[in-house]
Amino acid sequence: MVNPLALNGLLTSLKKKTTTPLLKSINACFDWLDDDNLIPKEPLIDAPPSPVFFSGGRKLISFSSNNYLGMSRRPEVIKTAKKALSEYTMGTCESRKLGGNIALLEALEEKIARFKGEEAAMIFATGLLANVATIPGLMDAEWYCNKFYGKKWSQESGTIFSDALNHRSIQMGIRLSHANVVKYRHGDMAHLEQELANCKSSNKLIVSDGVFSMDGDLAPLPKLTKLASQYQATVMIDDAHGTGIFGKNGRGVAEHFGVENQVSIHMGTLSKAVGAMGGFVATDRKIIEFLKSTASGYRFTSSLPAEQAAGIICALEIMQKEPQLRQKLWRNVSQLLMGLHELNIPIKKQWSPIIPLFLGSAKKAYKAEKILLELGLSCIAVVPPLVENNCSRLRITINSTHTKEQIEQLLAGLKIVEKNIGFNMTDKSKQSWEEFKVTTPSYIIKT
Numbered sequence: 329m330v331n332p333l334a335l336n337g338l339l340t341s342l343k344k345k346t347t348t349p350l351l352k353s354i355n356a357c358f359d360w361l362d363d364d365n366l367i368p369k370e371p372l373i374d375a376p377p378s379p380v381f382f383s384g385g386r387k388l389i390s391f392s393s394n395n396y397l398g399m400s401r402r403p404e405v406i407k408t409a410k411k412a413l414s415e416y417t418m419g420t421c422e423s424r425k426l427g428g429n430i431a432l433l434e435a436l437e438e439k440i441a442r443f444k445g446e447e448a449a450m451i452f453a454t455g456l457l458a459n460v461a462t463i464p465g466l467m468d469a470e471w472y473c474n475k476f477y478g479k480k481w482s483q484e485s486g487t488i489f490s491d492a493l494n495h496r497s498i499q500m501g502i503r504l505s506h507a508n509v510v511k512y513r514h515g516d517m518a519h520l521e522q523e524l525a526n527c528k529s530s531n532k533l534i535v536s537d538g539v540f541s542m543d544g545d546l547a548p549l550p551k552l553t554k555l556a557s558q559y560q561a562t563v564m565i566d567d568a569h570g571t572g573i574f575g576k577n578g579r580g581v582a583e584h585f586g587v588e589n590q591v592s593i594h595m596g597t598l599s600k601a602v603g604a605m606g607g608f609v610a611t612d613r614k615i616i617e618f619l620k621s622t623a624s625g626y627r628f629t630s631s632l633p634a635e636q637a638a639g640i641i642c643a644l645e646i647m648q649k650e651p652q653l654r655q656k657l658w659r660n661v662s663q664l665l666m667g668l669h670e671l672n673i674p675i676k677k678q679w680s681p682i683i684p685l686f687l688g689s690a691k692k693a694y695k696a697e698k699i700l701l702e703l704g705l706s707c708i709a710v711v712p713p714l715v716e717n718n719c720s721r722l723r724i725t726i727n728s729t730h731t732k733e734q735i736e737q738l739l740a741g742l743k744i745v746e747k748n749i750g751f752n753m754t755d756k757s758k759q760s761w762e763e764f765k766v767t768t769p770s771y772i773i774k775t
């Protein structure tokens with residue numbers, strides 16, 4: 329009998345190859361990157377980490393998962409999602425306005441709005457899509473009325489002020505909008521102020537990650553929101569990594585800094601602390617209704633499946649009922665930071681479950697990743713295009729489900745990396761440990 333896989337391979341190789349200039353150029357770029365081992369592999373895993381998982385027959389402990397509170401594995405969440413799957417079937421197969429609006433989705437939006445303390449919320453299929461849809465949706469309101477209904481407004485395109493290290497999905501949203509863009513230096517409020525002062529637009533939007541995804545640091549929201557109010561700018565915060573983690577009630581970085589009312593547009597993802605998938609925006613009801621009608625990344629795509637919505641509602645309820653999950657997470661973060669400090673490994677002195685350890689070149693980062701992997705520790709190297717050239721690093725993420733012993737194992741592994749390769753200093757590593765400890769928010773419980 330003919331092996332179907334072999335037959336498939338033969339048919340593919342017989343297929344006439346297209347050799348357009350574009351395809352040739354892509355092939356050349358691929359070969360160039362691949363020759364230098366710069367095309368990262370996608371290791372197969374048995375199931376998402378909890379934080380233990382198996383890959384290639386080996387048992388590993390993950391220190392790279394954004395499943396900060398272990399929600400993706402909670403039996404209650406899985407049971408609820410399974411029930412919704414059998415009741416509502418696999419997909420909605422439609423966008424919300426064209427027949428895909430099941431009650432569970434509206435219930436989830438209501439839940440998120442209450443969680444974020446806003447009038448209303450809307451959900452998107454992914455967090456990336458939430459930014460891609462919302463930013464042009466906000467900035468192109470007048471353009472929309474003109475393009476589709478011939479209504480002439482001032483036709484002012486407005487200006488977006490964006491932190492240089494904002495997540496790629498924010499940058500994608502900005503590129504899709506008709507607005508002018510000003511990129512300010514990462515976290516540099518003096519630079520932001522200078523640009524706001526020079527800006528002639530009346531429609532101004534400041535957009536920033538709440539927790540920067542590759543560096544783990546927080547946007548300086550007290551100063552940022554103060555400038556916004558001074559220059560009448562609207563603030564949008566992408567709190568993908570802050571939602572569920574930061575603040576006394578886990579409402580995010582704006583709660584952490586006590587500036588929730590100064591942030592107009594709260595964006596977040598459901599794929600990290602909530603353990604599922606999807607993105608959301610929470611704000612005033614009228615703005616939500618407007619975005620639901622006009623934002624392409626909402627209207628031109630199918631809605632979130634029912635089982636995700638049901639599982640997320642359950643996860644959000646657990647997260648609110650069990651603050652001990654967050655407390656355990658912060659205790660774990662504290663254990664790792666203190667351990668690294670004792671080993672004299674340069675760390676950024678900041679409270680965050682994202683802990684970057686800098687190595688410089690991509691090659692060094694891959695080497696460090698390999699050393700840890702041989703010790704049964706999975707800690708993914710982060711290299712360009714996720715970070716700038718020569719800023720490659722190990723990006724450690726801590727979860728509430730890590731045990732004390734697992735964190736001790738990681739520390740032993742990092743000690744070996746420090747001895748063999750050596751981590752780089754950063755400006756934030758120079759701050760004194762005592763000074764840093766004083767900045768600990770009261771809701772963070774140390775080891």
Ligand SMILES: Cc1ncc(COP(=O)(O)O)c(C=O)c1O
Pocket residue numbers: 454455456457459495497537539541566568569597598599605606607
């Ligand atoms: C800051 C930030 N925004 C948005 C996203 C996109 O979220 P999702 O993975 O849910 O699409 C991510 C995910 O990496 C992120 O880190």
